[in-house]
Amino acid sequence: MKRTIKNILLAAVVVLASSSCSKILDEYNPSGLTSESVFATPEGFESLVNAAYAYQRWWYGKEEGYSMSEMGTDLWMSGAGDTFPDLMKYINLQGNNAALETEWKALYSAVNVCNAGIGRIDAAGLAPDTKAIRLAELRFLRAFYYWHILQTWGGVHLSTTETAGIITTANKTAPEEFYALIESDLLAAIKDLPNTSKDYGRVTNPAARAFLSRVYLSEGKYKEANDYALSVIKGNYGFELLKNYADLWNMANLKNKEVVYTVNYSTDLALNDKSDEILNPLGHNRGSNNGHLLFLMKYDTETGMQRDLGNGRPFNRYMPTRFLLDLYPEGDSRYAASFKEVFYSNNPTATVKLGDTAVYATRRTVSNVGKAYKVYDRNYIYASDGKVKDQLRYPTLSKFLDPTRPSSNEAQSARDVFVIRFAELYLNAAEAQLRLGNRDSAAHWVNIIRARAAQSGKEEDMKVTAPQMTLDFILDERAREFAGEQIRWFDLKRTGKLLERVKAHNPDIATYIQDYHQVRPIPQTQLDAITNKDEFTQNQGYQ
Template sequence: MQININKVMGWVLVGSLVLTSCNKKLSEYNPSGMTADVTYTTAKGFETLVNAAYTYTRWWYGKEEGYSLSEMGTDIWTNGTGDVFPQLSRYDNLQGSNTTALGMEWDNFYAAIYLINTGLAQIDNVADYTDKQKTQRGAELHFLRAFYYWHIVETWGGVHLTTVATAPGVIESTANKTPVADFYKLIFDDLDYAVKNLPATTSDYGRATVPVAKAFQARMFLTRGMNTEAANAAREVIYNYGYTLLPKFADLWNMGNLKNKEVIWAVDYSTNLANNDLTSAAYPTGHPRGSNSGHMLFLQVYDQVNTSLLLRDIPNGRPFNRYMPTKALLDLFNESDDSRYQSSFQTAWLCNKAGTAAGNSFNTADVSTFKVGDTVCYTSKNTLPAADMNAKHYTTYDLSRVYNAAGIPTNRKFYVSLKKFKDSTRASSGEAQSARDVFVIRLAEMYLIGAEAELNNGRMDSAVFYLNKVRTRAAVPGHEAAMQITAAQVNLDFILDERARELCGEQLRWFDLKRTNKLIDRVARLNPDAAQYIKPYQTVRPIPQSQIDAVTNKSEFSQNPGYQ
């Protein structure tokens, strides 16, 4: 029977949470009064722990805080007028006390770690589990621990590492600084265990399997410069488990086609919004987790272009105006050959309220009659003649009306908008929740990992082969030949460009730039909003100030260098 592993079920122990800035409201919460040594000795009780361990992915994937930490502060996005974490977007006065995003992710990913450590310590005591069940659930916990620790170590560097289950009610007051290499030793050990002990398939969508663990292993190998291992792991996933690139890139984002053959692992958001834990007694932190909010974050405020002709509606989405593309991201696409531009971005907004009005805000003397379906707003990645734009009956925002010559936005409200994550199945235009799954790992990434690893190994023919697989799928029909590249074109920057075209918005970009030692260089060259602020030490984020304040061994556990 399929269950929703991302719905918290039953009682969940959170009593061992300590590193989360000694938040006693969270640390001491136990609605049932039961203890781990009782609850987790039964299969029913232990299942609640494993299911809860998965739910912490929802604090990052599909959430504004996670997008701000994984996509913003890079070369491809800058802040719209609605951005609530501009420090993360621009590195402007980025200190530990300035943003709740850092504290929220720190708290909840360490909560996940402590829950998993508890589970691994208790699993042998589950009386009504078979040995096979113990092995599988243990392997899932090992995988999840590796997954969460990767986010922690890449975001904050060599911070606190523990594999110990802390007793309920015990509040630790000290923390350690563990070398990054030690984090990765544990990550690889956990993934080795997972690969050896997970099942190859699952009927419970969203659970970890062997190919999920191998795909994440490929990402980790690449992160640590283990290029031969990365190429081999990516190749295994590409060829051995039945995954395939969908025929069209646009097919990936169809709300009716989310569970498809290209998705290796996803955070599964339920179509029953009540199952997405908008609020939950098990997480009494005052922060609603809810479902996927990515559908709102990248949209321009189209409903402010012309309120007589274009109203907020379900198909166009609820525009939060948080993030907008840098000019550099738009410049990466040749829309004549590459279908990913039109498949990823919305450029036209159509009349949904018929009437006679001045439709062009740059030529208000032109009063025209608009029918439903007529263009009201058009955005372009190119510079268009002003006379041509002013002659239109609708408003146009071309490159010159959104960015200055240096690439700094002069207009942060109206722009080319990422539409990948839009959800036309929402019940109302004001609905903030979306049932869209978040793709954490998909097959195209394996081709791109293979390409980067083979480039690093000097195997250019293989690198080109992998890249052309992705680019052929992305081609506008009839333009496949134009999308093919040769070895002479391939270097690390080309691969990063290709990853941006394929994966923009998919919560990988900051990690990609850090892995390739290109974060400082590409932000400085391609994101003028952030270039003036970014410093070399900002390849890690500041530890939340609440954590620094809470520990008693401040001389051993201090703020990351540069943020003091």
């Protein structure tokens, strides 16, 4: 039987459940149980709340989520292994795209779990203090999922009640109504969320404030965006920028003071429900964070190299635009902390010794003459106009690598995904201040980020001034800071710069992107399943 968005709910008697936010999965015996009996107990209701958190894993750290939130922008081009080139290049992008279908189902399933919890919490038997916090968590999560839906598809279906039975219609709802619900949910959540949580990964008061700052930027409410960003920056919540940008990506340092909100994964990979018909009801191969696979060049076929843990398993999905590589000035430590250019031999040959440089894939122009190693420089990788010439060899985004995996072929990673870092609050404040006409204040907040990024002795060179503050500069700075962190497409859409910057900086897709690509096509499976097809129609521009 076909299902529409309104009746995709965890089957009441079988729930994704966890302790410490989805780290451990429990399965209820379905024999004789109903949702009324399970969710009417404190233990059963806790399983519902944990299920609501678990759906974040369908987007964060997943190839589908990366393709929808980073690709098709000014920063990335298709590597040879790209499995969703229509999302990257906007060529033949239609509602039959598998990534869009997966995320639509997951996000609406998540919303329905949140709606169920909000509607059932009064009968759950929770202690008053716990009840207030769990309700706040559910309202935050509903806002979180609806923001992703709104940004991705525009004014599509909106519901605040749990589905009961089979529903075969859907509604089109104005973006303003989405924002009204998102705002009210977040403001309500902020009232009752604690400042900290012993369960790492649960939302806290400052995390909700930070996300509301992002929402207000999306909505064009710049004073409010600034106020909520500053409420976290100045709120004495214990957050701080790490001294070294590179330390953010150390697997031993994931729980650090810069992380405001995270989607966490278990170090026991078996608990991340990679393939389970019961615990993973929407399909197989969700598993753990797979961001470590996606940005790696094909190094393991080069002379003197073989696949190993340190260099990663190269799926070769995405490669940087020349524009992205050139954004980092001399003296900016974020380039070396984000990109890997040199591969040292781990498979010696007659011509390449163990530990010697085997491959150098660089953004620079470098002569290959007299080199004992292979050089792939900017002129080898890119044409004179910036179009890609080689989709296999290029500087590799390395910040998501995970050398703690059990083997070099392991596709899963226990790396947590940083959804909101403290750095974002500074750049949110800078953008809001710029929009409000306060360039001096914008430069002040940007300079805090650049001071952390500056290499020793380059601090003065990295400083910027008020006249340099433009929307494009702030987008450049966000690219340097957040490259690959599943936010770029939203940044460009929010600022109205998606078409302009893709056309200016991504020559591989510049001729294909159109104005209607600022929302994604509604999955065809959804359109086929509903009966009110004349009312709930495909987004304009798509077939």
